[in-house]
Amino acid sequence: MREATVERATAETWVRLRLGLDGPTGGKVDTGLPFLDHMLLQLQRHGRFLLEVEARGDLEVDVHHLVEDVGIALGMALKEALGDGVGLERYAEAFAPMDETLVLCVLDLSGRPHLEFRPEAWPVVGEAGGVNHYHLREFLRGLVNHGRLTLHLRLLSGREAHHVVEASFKALARALHKATRRTGEGVPSTKGVL
Structure with missing residues (x-):
């Protein structure tokens, strides 16, 4: 079972997060910020992960x-749970619609961190539960x-903050689910490591 539990404490926050990639799914989420909880539950459900936060x-x-x-804690847990990357699908993409909104997420579990996301170019109005698309950027970073x-995260259509952020989490979840599946043997890189 590919699973990891991390704890992160700073002067500003405390986070304990458990991530399981191979089931069972579900888990309790309580961050004290209801909209963030709602988004993490989307990640859990549509990624088909065990995610406790x-x-x-x-x-x-x-x-x-x-x-x-x-x-940050999710990234730490993901890296630990993936281990050496043997057998990973590695690449994935997913679209997620939500009413007028359509988001595309494309990712590579490459070992090379890069975020291609420009919220200033997104014509989003307002925020949802105190969270907006700029906060989404910080989560993704x-x-x-x-x-x-x-x-890479692209907004193809949409303006309403709740729909844009939620569709983004759903697309991310679906892409992570695909990329983390074990579909082969060996490390999916000509370098031999990720």
């Missing part, structure tokens, strides 16, 4: 620290840098 942050200051640090993956 308990977190607290300085929400009286802003949601930024908590959202970012949960992304933490995930990418600590999970050591390349991730």
Whole structure:
């Protein structure tokens, strides 16, 4: 079973996160920020992962620290759970629609962190539960840098913040599910390592 539990504590946040890639799925999520909980449950459900998250942050200051640090913890757990990458599918893409919104996520579990995401180019209006598409960038940056993956996220249509952020999490979940599957033998790289 590919699984990892990480704990991260700073002066601003505390996060304990458990990720299982091979089932069973489900798990309790409680960050103290209901919209972030809702997004993590989307990741859990559509990624078909075991994802348990308990977190607290300085929400009286802003949601930024908590959202970012949960992304960092998820990246740390993903990297640990993937191990040496033997048998991984490695590459994946997924579209996710939500009403007027359509998002594309393409990723590579390459060992090379890179995030291609430009929220300033997205014509999104408002926020949802205190979270907006700029906070999404901080979550993804933490995930990418600590999970050591390349991730491209594109908004193909949509403007409403809740739909845009939720479709983004769903597309990410579906792409992660595909990329983390074991479909072969050996490390999927001509270098022999990821």
